[in-house]
Amino acid sequence: MADGTFAGRTALVTGAGTGIGRAVSLRLLALGATVVGVGRRAEPLAETAALAGTDRFRHTSLNIRDREAADAFVAGLGGLDLLVNNAGGQFVAPATEISRRGFDAVVDLNLTAQAALVRAAYPGLAARRGRVVTLSLSAPERGIAGITHSAAARAGMAALTASLARRWRADGISLFCLAPGTVLTDGVGDELPAEVLARIVATTPLGRDTTLAEVAEWVAALGSGVADAVSGTLFEVDGGSGLVSAASLMGQEDR
Numbered sequence: 001m002a003d004g005t006f007a008g009r010t011a012l013v014t015g016a017g018t019g020i021g022r023a024v025s026l027r028l029l030a031l032g033a034t035v036v037g038v039g040r041r042a043e044p045l046a047e048t049a050a051l052a053g054t055d056r057f058r059h060t061s062l063n064i065r066d067r068e069a070a071d072a073f074v075a076g077l078g079g080l081d082l083l084v085n086n087a088g089g090q091f092v093a094p095a096t097e098i099s100r101r102g103f104d105a106v107v108d109l110n111l112t113a114q115a116a117l118v119r120a121a122y123p124g125l126a127a128r129r130g131r132v133v134t135l136s137l138s139a140p141e142r143g144i145a146g147i148t149h150s151a152a153a154r155a156g157m158a159a160l161t162a163s164l165a166r167r168w169r170a171d172g173i174s175l176f177c178l179a180p181g182t183v184l185t186d187g188v189g190d191e192l193p194a195e196v197l198a199r200i201v202a203t204t205p206l207g208r209d210t211t212l213a214e215v216a217e218w219v220a221a222l223g224s225g226v227a228d229a230v231s232g233t234l235f236e237v238d239g240g241s242g243l244v245s246a247a248s249l250m251g252q253e254d255r
């Protein structure tokens with residue numbers, strides 16, 4: 001991406017204090033954007049701000065699952081060129097061991113809250129003919145044993161993205177999902193033991209992880225408009241891992 005691509009543009013990045021959200025924020029800032037970063041914890045956001053070293057990074061503590069607070073916050077932003085729906089995640093458990101509250105929490109974070117953010121951002125996006133990039137998982141519609149709740153939620157978000165892409169095209173808004181392979185962030189390290197992560201990476205057809213820099217560049221590219229001949233698509237930037245059965249990656253029976 002050329003320097004200054006995002007000059008004069010404003011992006012909202014959720015989960016901007018860690019991992020992918022931080023890398024995306026720093027890349028957009030380097031390309032000239034003003035970035036509004038949110039997350040629940042103030043400390044990681046402040047660390048991103050220190051790394052950014054520019055007052056074009058503004059940050060606020062916000063739980064995207066707090067619908068009223070999220071709606072009010074997004075409405076207060078005004079015009080928006082890019083929403084990066086990155087805050088998300090799950091826990092690994094066999095389907096039969098996921099409680100009702102556990103299922104609801106993961107669906108709320110990865111579908112309901114993300115969808116509500118997109119809805120809240122609509123007036124601001126329409127004012128700027130903006131774009132939405134939602135972080136997803138590889139091939140959620142084909143199923144991911146071990147994280148059935150998250151696969152269901154991400155498939156829902158992919159369907160919402162495609163549905164809105166048809167309707168909101170009239171407003172000049174493009175929406176995409178981006179599914180990285182394994183990105184070696186602290187977050188994924190907390191979620192999966194090192195040996196499981198190593199096995200997942202080893203069985204990826206390209207035999208490697210997806211780097212933070214690659215994910216950040218893809219988000220920037222989709223957000224910049226270079227992909228505006230496309231809308232509503234889920235891009236798998238995953239070394240082919242979506243082609244491999246998640247059950248075999250887990251090496252366990254899921255019930």
Ligand SMILES: CCCCCCC/C=C/C(=O)SCCNC(=O)CCNC(=O)[C@H](O)C(C)(C)COP(=O)(O)OP(=O)(O)OC[C@H]1O[C@@H](n2cnc3c(N)ncnc32)[C@H](O)[C@@H]1OP(=O)(O)O
Nearest residue numbers: 089090091093099101102105109145146147187188191246
């Ligand atoms: C499987 C093979 C392929 C793997 C590829 C994976 C690639 C993906 C990588 C990533 O996504 S990296 C991101 C990493 N970060 C995270 O995932 C963290 C996200 N987690 C959260 O944000 C939260 O933990 C949550 C999942 C949204 C839950 O938040 P909440 O505060 O609402 O939870 P609680 O109130 O603590 O619990 C609610 C409910 O959930 C049950 N639960 C929580 N953790 C587990 C667990 N590990 N196992 C089973 N159940 C769990 C908890 O017990 C509560 O239910 P009840 O007990 O009250 O019934």
Ligand SMILES: NC(=O)C1=CN([C@@H]2O[C@H](COP(=O)(O)OP(=O)(O)OC[C@H]3O[C@@H](n4cnc5c(N)ncnc54)[C@H](OP(=O)(O)O)[C@@H]3O)[C@@H](O)[C@H]2O)C=CC1
Nearest residue numbers: 015018019020039040041063064087088182183185187188
């Ligand atoms: N790493 C990987 O291999 C892959 C990751 N992904 C997806 O990419 C995204 C980022 O992952 P990654 O950077 O690795 O993981 P992290 O756990 O580092 O990132 C999650 C971020 O979301 C924020 N967040 C979580 N819940 C909320 C909430 N309710 N409200 C506001 N912010 C919230 C967290 O901040 P805080 O706790 O302060 O709220 C954190 O900054 C996730 O959606 C993940 O599922 C997809 C495929 C692979």
